[in-house]
Structures are given as structure tokens and as C-alpha cells.
Amino acid sequence: xxxxxxxxxxxxxxxxxxxxKQSALxxxxxxxxxxxxxxxxxxxEEVAELLGIPPASVQNVATFYxxxxxxxxxxxxxxxxxxxxxxxxxxxxxxxxxxxxxxxHTGETTPDGKITLLEAECLASCGTAPxxxxxxxxHENLTKKRIDELIEKLxxx
Amino acid sequence: xxEMRIIRTYVDRANSESIRSYIASGGYTALPxxxxxxxxxxxxEVKKSGLRGRGGxxxxxxxxxxxxxxxxxxxxxxxxxxxxxxPGSFKDREIIERDPHQMLEGIIIACYAINSHKCYxxxxxxxxxxARVLETSIYEAYxxxxxxxxxxxxxxxxxxxxxxxxxxxxxxxxxxxxESIEGKNGEPRPKPPFPAQIGLFGCPTIVNNVETLACVPxxxxxxxxxxSSIGTPxxxxxxxxxxxxxxxxxxxxxxxxxxxxxxxxxxxxxGVPKGRHVKAISPGGSSAPVLTAxxxxxxxxxxxxxxxxxxxxxxxxxxxxxxxxxxxVAENLAHFYRDESCGQCVQxxxxxxxxxxxxxxxxxxxxxxxxIDTLLxxxxxxxxxxxxxxxxxxxxxxxxxxxxxxxxxxxxxxxGKCPFxxxxxxxxxxxx
Ligand SMILES: Cc1cc2nc3c(=O)[nH]c(=O)nc-3n(C[C@H](O)[C@H](O)[C@H](O)COP(=O)(O)O)c2cc1C
Ligand code: SF4
Ligand code: FES
Numbered sequence: 001x002x003x004x005x006x007x008x009x010x011x012x013x014x015x016x017x018x019x020x021k022q023s024a025l026x027x028x029x030x031x032x033x034x035x036x037x038x039x040x041x042x043x044x045e046e047v048a049e050l051l052g053i054p055p056a057s058v059q060n061v062a063t064f065y066x067x068x069x070x071x072x073x074x075x076x077x078x079x080x081x082x083x084x085x086x087x088x089x090x091x092x093x094x095x096x097x098x099x100x101x102x103x104x105h106t107g108e109t110t111p112d113g114k115i116t117l118l119e120a121e122c123l124a125s126c127g128t129a130p131x132x133x134x135x136x137x138x139h140e141n142l143t144k145k146r147i148d149e150l151i152e153k154l155x156x157x
Numbered sequence: 158x159x160e161m162r163i164i165r166t167y168v169d170r171a172n173s174e175s176i177r178s179y180i181a182s183g184g185y186t187a188l189p190x191x192x193x194x195x196x197x198x199x200x201x202e203v204k205k206s207g208l209r210g211r212g213g214x215x216x217x218x219x220x221x222x223x224x225x226x227x228x229x230x231x232x233x234x235x236x237x238x239x240x241x242x243x244p245g246s247f248k249d250r251e252i253i254e255r256d257p258h259q260m261l262e263g264i265i266i267a268c269y270a271i272n273s274h275k276c277y278x279x280x281x282x283x284x285x286x287x288a289r290v291l292e293t294s295i296y297e298a299y300x301x302x303x304x305x306x307x308x309x310x311x312x313x314x315x316x317x318x319x320x321x322x323x324x325x326x327x328x329x330x331x332x333x334x335x336e337s338i339e340g341k342n343g344e345p346r347p348k349p350p351f352p353a354q355i356g357l358f359g360c361p362t363i364v365n366n367v368e369t370l371a372c373v374p375x376x377x378x379x380x381x382x383x384x385s386s387i388g389t390p391x392x393x394x395x396x397x398x399x400x401x402x403x404x405x406x407x408x409x410x411x412x413x414x415x416x417x418x419x420x421x422x423x424x425x426x427x428g429v430p431k432g433r434h435v436k437a438i439s440p441g442g443s444s445a446p447v448l449t450a451x452x453x454x455x456x457x458x459x460x461x462x463x464x465x466x467x468x469x470x471x472x473x474x475x476x477x478x479x480x481x482x483x484x485x486v487a488e489n490l491a492h493f494y495r496d497e498s499c500g501q502c503v504q505x506x507x508x509x510x511x512x513x514x515x516x517x518x519x520x521x522x523x524x525x526x527x528x529i530d531t532l533l534x535x536x537x538x539x540x541x542x543x544x545x546x547x548x549x550x551x552x553x554x555x556x557x558x559x560x561x562x563x564x565x566x567x568x569x570x571x572x573g574k575c576p577f578x579x580x581x582x583x584x585x586x587x588x589x
Binding site: 084097127128130 | 337490
């Protein structure tokens with residue numbers, strides 16, 4: 001999908017507010033990803049041109065950061081924390097439960113393209129473990145019941 | 158016993174994040190006081206308070222600020238490190254989400270002190286709520302004239318920019334953070350030069366943690382003497398401790414620096430679940446060497462933990478009980494650091510990968526006795542030899558686990574399987 005005129009305008013505004021063109025790159029990636037859901041080769045090339053940065057270096061930065069998707073993902077992304085404090089509160093069991101419920105492994109997307117299940121590192125919510133981030137919302141103290149409700153809601157949409 | 162709340166005083170109150178609530182509870186009164194002070198006096202006051210950085214290293218804040226050449230021809234930057242990604246640490250997120258103006262007021266005072274007109278707040282990408290709250294708070298502060306041009310008629314200008322990360326622990330390392338703001342991979346820079354000389358865009362820069370900056374308005378309001386009377390002589394003020402893992406009352410507890418670890422775990426945290434016993438404690442975020450149950454009588458401050466061969470770090474305490482396999486704990490940590498290594502240094506890139514692989518082998522019962530010393534060797538090789546401290550942060554806890562729980566490693570190897578059985582790590586209270 002090419003960048004819309006509206007998005008390009010937004011990008012140009014971001015660039016004009018940044019100290020250097022390069023320093024607009026990460027904010028611009030956020031803008032593109034929030035519209036498109038991911039960063040396609042095509043959109044990265046357009047960003048490279050708008051910012052006057054070599055396409056290879058744009059791609060290099062995109063792949064460094066785990067939250068930028070350089071391959072398509074589901075409509076919703078589940079980031080389940082796997083790190084120590086969550087693991088001590090059963091994150092492995094939560095992962096099994098989610099993976100069975102969604103019928104996918106971690107790292108995969110449901111066949112209907114709705115949900116991608118990913119592994120996150122410590123989400124700064126260790127005191128309310130186990131936790132997961134669904135898109136822009138954090139969910140703490142996960143139980144089976146809570147997970148059922150959350151997934152049901154995503155499926156109904 | 159109640160906490161000693163200074164920073165957390167209002168976090169439980171409804172709408173505590175709004176500027177109205179902050180002002181109603183006496184917020185933004187340190188700012189006019191500070192703006193009437195000579196900036197050098199502010200730095201002096203912070204020095205006298207004894208405030209040490211809350212981001213992990215405990216470096217004295219006032220001394221750090223004094224490294225800035227205030228009459229620099231180049232712009233001076235302040236960066237607020239809101240990347241909080243250290244496993245076991247969840248204190249900054251609460252400040253950001255529940256009392257952000259406290260941190261903003263600290264930022265404004267810090268900028269005035271170091272003669273900076275621009276601050277970047279670097280928030281990790283996995284804190285979307287925090288980012289939404291901060292966007293509003295920054296807007297509110299501009300509206301009230303606490304940010305922007307000619308702040309409260311002082312003639313001083315400050316702009317604050319919120320910068321969202323995108324999932325990389327290494328961007329919490331101060332020079333990784335600067336690289337990321339510059340639009341590059343968050344690969345730490347060799348030091349020296351330190352950011353105070355050559356930082357963001359090649360300009361003098363101070364990087365401070367969220368909790369550090371949140372202390373500043375209180376120091377201005379109540380004085381260095383008051384602040385330094387809390388805690389111990391060289392570890393002043395309160396600290397927001399985090400309790401997580403196997404503990405009855407996980408959460409945040411603000412207490413004077415130097416609180417005994419035993420009290421924190423058994424009184425505030427109400428101990429480990431019934432029928433279990435403390436086995437190990439990670440006292441300051443996952444990069445700190447672990448303590449055994451016998452080492453629990455230690456004051457939780459920078460110097461006492463350093464003396465015991467560990468560190469206070471972010472004061473995120475993770476409790477591990479006797480139902481947990483320490484080889485799996487080590488493997489879980491190695492996985493984290495392998496995942497998060499930026500890959501610039503061979504010792505770190507390969508060391509983290511190799512440690513995880515060897516630990517997995519031992520856990521699965523495919524280890525050999527000689528692996529144990531090889532693990533220790535590998536940890537030794539990773540320490541003090543890399544561009545940043547991530548490699549040390551991986552080697553230190555793993556080395557401590559191998560040394561202090563060597564018998565568990567030997568048992569895995571002798572039995573050819575995990576003595577804890579192949580059930581899952583930890584327990585999920587799935588019906589809460
Ligand atoms: C791998 C690594 C990750 C770090 N992550 C953070 C972080 O998330 N937040 C933070 O404030 N400091 C972090 N630090 C420490 C910073 O480099 C820096 O020392 C700190 O932000 C300085 O602030 P302070 O003086 O107020 O403590 C990290 C350091 C390392 C080596
Ligand atoms: S120690 Fe690791 S994380 Fe730090 S710069 Fe080297 S490779 Fe990167
Ligand atoms: S370990 Fe899961 S939030 Fe920290």
C-alpha cells in the first residue's frame with residue numbers, strides 16, 4: 001500500500017519538527033505502522049525518499065526494533081511477557097493456554113488474520129504478573145476467565 | 158508498618174495524573190522557588206541532598222549535573238530515561254501513569270539548572286498508556302505556562318518532546334537511548350566521551366531516570382537537609398522498591414534507603430506462599446547477582462549490596478522459592494539477554510547465545526560435569542570487556558546462580574534430567 005497524501009503530510013510535519021531528518025525516522029515508522037499495521041518494503045522505500053536516507057539504512061533500523069513489523073501481522077497483536085517474574089507466576093502455562101485456545105504457536109497468526117501471538121520481554125508490570133499487552137492496552141493478573149473474555153472480544157469484532 | 162511515601166503519596170487517588178490534582182496537592186510550587194534561585198545553587202542543593210541516580214548505577218545526580226559546561230556554545234539536552242525495561246522493575250511506569258507532573262516539574266527544574274532548553278522523554282514502546290498520559294501532561298504543562306517560552310515570567314524557555322521507543326531493552330542504556338533518538342539502531346557508544354561532553358546530536362547531554370527526576374521538586378521544596386536525613390548517610394532519600402515473583406503481596410513499596418531485605422520481603426511482602434520457603438532473591442533487577450535465603454539480612458542500599466557482591470540496581474526485588482529450579486531461572490535470564498543484546502560486541506553476542514544454549518542442555522539433562530566450569534569461564538570472559546554493561550548484566554546473575562546453586566547443576570547432570578520434574582516453571586493462579 002502506498003503512503004496516502006494525508007500520511008505524507010503528517011510525515012513532512014514530523015520531519016520539519018525534528019532536529020535532523022534521520023531523527024524523524026522512528027516517529028515516522030510509528031505513524032506509518034499505526035496506519036498500515038506494518039512496514040512494507042514499499043512504504044519503507046517511500047519513507048527513505050521522503051527523509052532522504054538510504055533505503056538500506058531505513059530497513060536496518062526497522063529490523064532492529066522488535067515492535068516494528070517488517071512482515072504483515074494480524075489485526076491484533078498479543079504480546080505475552082515471558083520474563084522471570086511472569087515466568088514465576090505461570091507465564092509458561094499462560095502461553096500454553098493461549099496457544100491452544102488460538103490454535104497457533106507463539107510467533108504465528110490465526111488463519112483468519114485476526115490475532116498474532118508474540119513473546120514479550122518484561123513489560124514493567126512484574127508486580128501484577130502474569131501480564132500481556134494487546135495492541136495498546138496492558139492486561140494484568142491474567143486468569144483463564146480474563147483471557148477467555150479478552151479473546152472473545154477480539155473475535156467478535 | 159506504613160510506607161514512607163514521598164513520591165507515591167497520591168498514586169492511589171482518582172485522577173492523580175491530572176495537572177489539577179497535582180496542583181491541588183501542592184505541585185508546581187518548587188518550580189517558582191527554583192526559578193528564583195541561581196542555577197548553580199540548585200545543583201549545589203541536589204549535591205547536598207545526596208540524591209543518587211535511580212536508573213541503576215546510583216551515580217550522584219548533582220555531581221552529574223555539574224559536569225555540564227553551562228555556557229556551552231552548543232545546545233544542551235536533558236533526556237529523561239523512561240525506558241524501564243529491566244526485568245523485575247516496574248516503578249517508573251507508576252510515576253509516569255499516576256503522577257507524571259512530579260517528573261515533569263523535576264525535568265523543568267533540571268533543565269533550568271543545567272541550562273538546557275530541550276528535554277526528550279524517551280518512553281519505551283511497550284508503554285502505550287504511559288505515552289498517552291504523558292502526551293496530555295505535557296500539553297497541560299504548556300497550557301499553564303510551565304513549559305514553552307518565558308516560563309512563569311523567568312525569561313527561560315523549555316520544550317519537552319515525547320519520544321516513543323519500539324521494543325529494545327538496550328535503548329535504556331544511556332548512549333543506546335541517544336542513538337535511538339537520533340534515528341539509528343540503539344547501539345551503545347564507547348565511553349568516554351560521556352554524554353555530558355558529547356551526547357545527543359554531538360551536544361552536551363544529561364540522562365536521568367524518571368524516579369531521579371521525580372525526587373527533585375521535593376528536594377527544592379523541603380531542602381537538602383531534610384532529604385539527606387532520610388535513609389543512610391551515603392544512601393539518602395526514599396526508594397521505590399518493587400516486589401515480584403513468589404511473594405504474597407507483590408507490588409511497590411516506598412521506603413527509606415537501607416530498609417532490611419528481610420523486612421521488605423516478610424513484613425511488607427508478607428513472605429512467600431504457604432508451604433514454600435525463600436530460596437533465592439534477585440535484589441535489584443535481573444542484572445544483579447542473586448542472594449541466597451541466608452543473605453536476607455542486608456540493608457537495601459547501594460553500598461551494602463555492592464559490599465555483598467550484588468547491587469541495588471533498580472531495586473526491583475524478585476523472590477524465588479524452593480519449588481523453582483535455579484537452572485531454569487538462569488536459562489530464563491540468559492534468554493532475555495540473548496534476545497536483547499545489540500550484537501556489537503562478540504563477547505556479548507556470542508556469550509549470551511552460548512550461555513542460553515548450555516543452560517538449556519543442562520536443564521534438559523544433556524549436560525556434562527565439565528560444563529559447569531565452562532559456564533563460569535564464559536561469564537568471566539563477558540565481564541568488563543564490552544562497550545556497555547549489558548554483557549555484565551547477563552554474566553553477573555548467571556555466575557552467581559552457578560556458584561551459589563552449583564549442587565542443582567550437578568544434580569541435573571547426575572540424574573540426566575531436571576530434579577524438579579518437567580512441569581512448568583512457576584505456578585499460575587489461573588482462577589484468581
Ligand atoms: C543494558 C542497560 C539498560 C538500562 N536500562 C535503563 C532503563 O530502562 N532506565 C533507566 O533509567 N536507566 C537504565 N540504564 C541506566 C542508564 O544507562 C543510565 O545510567 C541512567 O538512565 C542514568 O540515570 P540516573 O543517573 O538518574 O540513574 C540501563 C543501563 C544498561 C547498561
Ligand atoms: S555489551 Fe552487548 S548490548 Fe552492550 S554494546 Fe556490546 S553487544 Fe551491545
Ligand atoms: S517479568 Fe513480566 S512484566 Fe516484568
